[in-house]
Amino acid sequence: MSKIWGKIRGLFTNRSFAGTDKSGNQYFARTELIDGIMKEKRWVVFKGEHEPTSVPVEWICWLNGQRKRAPTPEEMADMEARRERVRHNVALLKKEEEERRAKAGSNNKRTSTDGKIEDTPAATSGTRGLKEKTTDQEGQEHESTEPSGSGSSFRPGTWQPPT
Template sequence: MAIAKVMAKLKGLFRSGNMVGIDKSGNRYFVRTEDVDGALKEKRWVEFENDSDPTTLPVEWISWLSGQRKKAPTAQQMLDLEVQRERVKMNAAIMQKEEEKRLFRAKSLQQSMDSGEEAQTLSHEIHKDTDGLRVLEPRGTGDSFRPGTWQPSESSEPRGTGQSFQPGMWQPPK
C-alpha cells in the first residue's frame, strides 16, 4: 500500500499542470487536480523566472498558492492593485514631506521663543473652575501682547448646575 502512494506521488510530479497566470517578474503559476486518498485535491505551485527570490512574490499570488484565495488573480486585478500601491506610496511621500515641514516650523517657533522673540501665534488656555469650563484669552496682540496677562472671555453657554444654574445668552438657531 505504501508503495502505491509513493508511485502515485512520483507520477504526479511528472504530470504537467495548467498554467493559470504570470506575474510581472515572469514567474509562472500552475494548478493540477489529483486524487489523494479518494479525494480530489488541488495542487498549486510556481516556477520562478531567472532564479527569482521567493520572498518577492506578489501577496495575491502567495495567497492563491497557500489556498487562502480560491481563484488566481487576473492580470487586470494585478494592474489595479499595482496602481493602488503606487498611489499609496505617493500619498505617503506627500504626508511625510508635510510632517517634515510642520516639525521644521515647530522647531523654528520654539527656537524663536527660546531666544526671546515674540511669537506671532497665541494659544488659548482652558482652566476649569467651579462654574465649569471657561476659556481665557490673552490680553493684547502683536506688540502689545504681554505673556501671563489673561482675561476671561464672555461665554454664551449656561453655567453651573442644580441650584447655582445661570442661563447664558445662547439661543437655539432659527
C-alpha cells in the same frame, strides 16, 4: 516504485497553468487524490533564482488557498496602481510632516546667550509634567504620582514609584 514513477509523471502531465506575475514567475495547479479526497496542489516555478520575496501578495493568497481563483493580469495592474498611489500619498504626508516640524521648530525654539537652543514656553505648552493634579468628589486636589504627558515630554527612566 510505480508510485514514485506515477508522481513524477503526474508533475508533468496533470498540471494546469494558472498565470504569471510581472517578475516572470509561473504558477501552476493540479488536482490529485490524497487519502481518498481530491485536493488541489498549487505551486510556483521561479524565473531565475529561487526568491520567495518576489511573489506578489495576491499570488501568495492563491498559493495558500485563501483565494479560489488565480489573480488576473487586470487585477494585478489595478493593485499595482493602487500601491503606487499609496506610496505617493505617504511621500506627500512625510513631506508635509517635515515642513510642519520645521515650521514649529523655528517658532518654538530660541537661542540663549551661550549659543544653546532652548525650548520656549510655547514649545512645551500642552504637555503635562510627571505629576498631575486630580480632584476627587469632595473637591480636594491630590497629586498623582503616575506618569502622564504627551510623547514630546516623555523621558524613559524618569518615573520613580512612590515611596
